[in-house]
């Protein structure tokens with residue numbers, strides 16, 4: 556068994572992990588690419604960010620307060636990559652629809668031989684020992700270092716010539732930080748579908764440079780398949796992706812609901828209901844949902860499922876202390892149908908409105924309209940609340956990252972003057 560990798564699964568753990576990582580931020584740029592046991596050169600905050608146990612704004616402000624801008628810039632840039640990918644997918648939602656469609660078509664139509672090879676890679680039986688180690692690490696810990704994700708995805712696509720969306724689904728099922736935007740677009744970027752003329756190729760020389768020597772020493776078999784002069788890019792038909800005309804993510808005026816009979820729905824995309832805007836309302840009841848149905852036909856692994864349960868426990872504890880008791884907190888169990896449970900809960904509690912943070916393109920987002928309609932039939936209004944972070948940054952994420960970062964950099968420099976004063 557692999558040793559466990561620390562991944563903050565509660566808000567307190569996330570705040571502590573951030574605090575512990577802050578002194579390392581100035582060295583992040585130099586060290587972040589090294590793949591070493593324990594992964595102490597990176598923050599491992601992605602699970603907490605993904606479930607919003609901690610907000611991007613909190614991380615950014617902590618870095619800006621403690622460090623000169625340049626010292627923190629590389630780390631800030633990575634945190635903003637996450638925001639950028641989320642925004643980009645909001646502007647280009649057809650990528651997610653196409654992904655789901657391609658995945659379903661592959662399960663129905665792929666040849667048995669291809670499926671068997673895909674399973675061998677996913678089970679860590681490819682014959683390239685270091686890649687097999689990463690597959691095992693992912694399944695046993697729920698985490699992979701960014702560089703290992705890039706190598707493994709490139710191995711899958713460019714060496715094994717398997718479809719990127721099947722590999723992406725494997726990551727989605729096993730990562731504790733599984734995130735529709737970062738994962739789908741990370742895989743597309745490796746495949747060369749995201750940026751014209753840019754493909755990421757796994758190279759033995761790069762693995763030798765950045766992988767822990769003893770780890771690589773123990774996993775030499777098959778490395779010759781990744782030698783620099785052997786690996787060739789799998790041709791990717793780059794096509795520009797349709798972009799929506801306007802980003803419609805309005806936020807609700809919560810003052811309207813201040814004295815009304817409302818409930819909060821806390822879902823896996825935003826676990827901080829007890830912070831910020833939602834607090835302007837007084838919920839009579841709170842519903843917590845830890846899992847929504849998966850896209851994939853295959854099962855979800857233990858570490859990521861366990862992680863999500865830990866996140867859900869943390870949500871319940873925090874909401875309990877906010878509400879003063881656990882009496883009015885309800886939970887949708889993974890075996891229950893989340894939408895039916897939600898509508899039933901809203902009706903039984905005679906709610907006028909359900910308040911929730913607005914989800915991003917993904918599984919809940921896919922069913923927002925259906926949910927709104929079903930609640931309306933039950934006489935309940937669905938109210939989506941947008942955080943300032945999204946309102947500020949998502950509009951800029953329509954095009955490439957570097958234009959996005961140019962604007963972000965300028966705004967963060969200004970932000971630094973007031974967060975440090």
Ligand SMILES: Cc1cc2nc3c(=O)[nH]c(=O)nc-3n(C[C@H](O)[C@H](O)[C@H](O)COP(=O)(O)OP(=O)(O)OC[C@H]3O[C@@H](n4cnc5c(N)ncnc54)[C@H](O)[C@@H]3O)c2cc1C
Nearest residue numbers: 597598599600601633634637701704732733734737738741
């Ligand atoms: C093929 C592939 C799939 C990926 N799938 C996911 C995913 O499902 N969920 C996910 O959160 N990240 C994903 N990433 C991005 C990245 O690998 C992880 O966010 C990062 O490794 C998490 O570890 P960390 O928190 O220690 O990162 P750190 O290096 O400490 O970075 C801090 C934070 O910045 C953000 N970040 C860092 N690198 C990236 C990046 N390349 N893209 C977007 N955000 C980034 C993350 O939120 C991260 O927590 C993927 C990358 C690739 C190449």
